[in-house]
Amino acid sequence: xxxxxxxxxxxxILLPTALAAAPTASEILASVDHALFLSSYTSRATMVTVxxxxxxxxxxxxxWSRSDKGSYLEVQAPARTKGTRFLQxxxxxxxxxxxxxxxxxxxxxxxxSFQGSTxxxxxxxxxxxxxxxxxxxxxxxxxxHEELGPVPCIVIEATARTADAAYGRIVMWVRKxxxxxxxxxxxxxxxxxxxxxxxxxxxxxxxINRPAVMRMESLDKKGxxxxxxxxxxxxxxxxxxxxxxxxxxx
Numbered sequence: 001x002x003x004x005x006x007x008x009x010x011x012x013i014l015l016p017t018a019l020a021a022a023p024t025a026s027e028i029l030a031s032v033d034h035a036l037f038l039s040s041y042t043s044r045a046t047m048v049t050v051x052x053x054x055x056x057x058x059x060x061x062x063x064w065s066r067s068d069k070g071s072y073l074e075v076q077a078p079a080r081t082k083g084t085r086f087l088q089x090x091x092x093x094x095x096x097x098x099x100x101x102x103x104x105x106x107x108x109x110x111x112x113s114f115q116g117s118t119x120x121x122x123x124x125x126x127x128x129x130x131x132x133x134x135x136x137x138x139x140x141x142x143x144x145h146e147e148l149g150p151v152p153c154i155v156i157e158a159t160a161r162t163a164d165a166a167y168g169r170i171v172m173w174v175r176k177x178x179x180x181x182x183x184x185x186x187x188x189x190x191x192x193x194x195x196x197x198x199x200x201x202x203x204x205x206x207x208i209n210r211p212a213v214m215r216m217e218s219l220d221k222k223g224x225x226x227x228x229x230x231x232x233x234x235x236x237x238x239x240x241x242x243x244x245x246x247x248x249x250x
Contacts, residue, residue: 025135031179033128043233088125117226122166132165133158
């Protein structure tokens with residue numbers, strides 16, 4: 001024999017389960033990291049920057065990355081910068097150009113432009129947001145996405161946890177059904193909104209679905225846009241020796 005529970009009693013019984021199922025802001029930020037990066041991987045991507053009155057600039061980058069170590073990047077094109085290397089290690093980004101004649105790498109600021117693009121050095125070199133930002137939930141919203149149309153999204157605000165973070169705050173629109181990041185807005189430490197990025201062309205890359213195209217627009221340099229197109233990404237073991245300045249200057 002079954003006894004019907006009152007709505008109030010039933011709600012009290014189900015409440016802990018409902019609360020447990022609701023993801024925290026930190027968990028959603030970790031999901032964004034997972035959607036964009038693998039714990040250990042190699043990848044190839046092309047960056048194209050357009051700026052009013054100038055010829056488009058293109059660069060092809062190979063990346064070796066581990067979430068517990070850092071990232072190593074090497075320019076494959078154009079020919080004039082081919083072989084230039086970058087190493088993201090312990091919060092610092094280093095650059096070494098074998099053609100420069102110097103035997104020492106140059107330390108770069110995380111917030112400076114990566115090779116004249118609208119992306120910062122951290123945007124290209126870092127392997128996860130969770131290292132540098134603390135997330136909080138904002139009110140949910142409908143995002144009018146260029147490709148997908150109106151999309152129900154969870155909105156999170158990722159605020160810098162250290163002075164070394166490239167941005168003071170990043171607001172992320174994350175698709176509610178699968179926590180796929182679709183849009184981001186970047187604020188300086190002064191509070192000024194100065195960049196925004198749309199993430200598009202979601203497709204399968206082996207073990208993950210992720211946006212193949214990320215388009216970053218500068219708001220203080222009108223008409224300047226960098227489009228980052230991921231050509232391949234593969235889960236792969238990357239040796240510890242890769243994340244060493246001796247490897248950078250070999």
